[in-house]
Amino acid sequence: MSLFATNAHAETLSNSDVVALLAAGLGEEAVIAKIETSDSEYLTDTTTLLALRDQGVPSSVIAAMVKRATVEPDLSEDSPNPLIPHFTGVYLFDDWSSEPRMWKIDPIASTQTKTGGILGYAITGGIASASVKAVIPGETARVNSSSRRPTFYIYLDSANGGQSGTFSTGFGASIQSPNEFSLVKLKEKKGRREARIGSMNIGGVKAGVMDKDQIAFVYEQVSPGVYKIQSETELEAGEYGFIFALGGGVGPGISGTAGASGARVFGFTVE
Structure with a gap:
């Protein structure tokens, strides 16, 4: 079935139709x-x-098209057509089932961090690195992908001409491009998942997802505020997430920073 297949209960007309x-x-x-x-x-x-x-095309028909185009459309959470307005958020495109659809990935705000490797950091005088990890509740995500190279659609706050706050950075601004996301493989722990969001050693402090932890992805804009995203390579089975920081320092007690105000994680599982 085509990527732009419509819901069986509703036909979508275009200019060419x-x-x-x-x-x-x-x-x-x-x-x-x-x-x-x-x-x-x-x-x-x-x-x-x-x-x-x-x-x-008669003027009366053109007028009807213009009038219909100005009607505020209903927002969808599952339409497989990316051009249909969706609620702000991150969606996994399911093209492996008999009936394609979108799965909305609910974000989890991680406001808890934990520090790892602090003993080695102390013993070596900062030569060994200590890391700061965002803690994500739950061992697995609610949304699963049967594809090893899944397709995602991100509908930013600007997609529908409004501000939902879903992608607020905490600084009175919101994310404007997928470049501001990091795709990472999450470390699976008992009762939780973890993502490294900072580190420090004798050379200094780094805040944010480390470069070597990031999984490269490609994206294209399909309409204003709407982006299609795919990883550059196939993903192995496990837990993953799109992450963006909400602002703040690296973590409590590190180089006098005030502590991370958290990260927002859109988690998913690759089967």
Whole structure:
């Protein structure tokens, strides 16, 4: 089934669909009725409207398309069509099931950190590194991928013209690009998962996900505020997460920092 397959209960009309209906001989009234009762993803910029007129689309039909395009659409949590407006968040695209759909990944705010390797750091006078880890409750994620190279869609706060706060950085701003996320493999512990978000040694303190822990991914913008993401390579089975920091220092007691105010983690499992 196509990536842009529509829900069996709702047909989504595009500009080309309207042109095709008219070309098939349906009258203006019938086409307008179809426009008024169907979901849509019309392009209604000036250049496109002029092109529709040149294709012989009546002004009454164009007006109905423009009117329908301005209606605030319902937001979805599972439509497989990435062009359908979705609630702000991170979605796993399920293309391995018999009926494709999106799975919304609920974020977990990690406000607890733990320090590892502090004894080695102390014994070696800072030559060995100590690490700071964000603690994520639960041993496994609620959303599972049967694909080793899963596809994700991220709908930022700006996707629907509003600010949901889902991607607030804690500094009065929000994430504007997938470049601000880190994809990492989470370490599995009893009752929890962990992600390294800082380290220190004699050379200094580093805050954020370490470069060597990050999994490279590629992305493309499919519409304003909406991005398609895939890892560059296949992922082995295990726990993973998209992470962005909410602000603050590396961790309590390290080089006098105030402590991390946490990280927001969108976790998923690769089977």
